[in-house]
Amino acid sequence: MAKNKETKTNAMRILDSMKISYKAYTYECDEFIDALKIAEQLGLPFEKVYKTLVTQGHSKEYYVFVIPIAKELDLKKAAKSVGEKSVAMIPVKEINSITGYIRGGCTAVGMKKLFVTRIDTSAEALPQMIVSGGRLGMQIELAPSDLLKACKGAYADIISE
Secondary structure, three states: OOOOOOOOOHHHHHHHHOOOOOEEEEOOOOOOOOHHHHHHHHOOOHHHEEEEEEEEEOOOOEEEEEEEOOOOEOHHHHHHHOOOOOEEEOOHHHHHHHHOOOOOOOOOOOOOOOOEEEEEHHHHHOOOEEEEOOOOOEEEEEOHHHHHHHHOOEEEOOEOO
């Protein structure tokens, strides 16, 4: 029996339960592709598309950072934004066990635990932003303020100049 219905991800179910509206984009994807290629494939403006990065602080706590796809996370600014001495990217092989998501499908909404999350201040000026929808082949577009509410995050200046 074929299913015509779009498969909802955990992130989408959470947004639905919070009555947050979003638009889903799907694309063919069997393995990790970087966000720049995804934006290109979907014809999306790079400045609207953000990637989700997970770090571990000096305290051993985990932190989530959401930044524009063409930018780099400034680890010093990121650490300062969460009150840590330092933060480091977690190894790729640990993404699933820590977040419940896989590389390329990681989003700030609906991780195994609610981690402290910072969204780069560049998102504040956008009416809509696009982030991973919670699995490979899925992106979601929503208002930055709605993403902030859904992940209980805050804005911070966290990208390298």
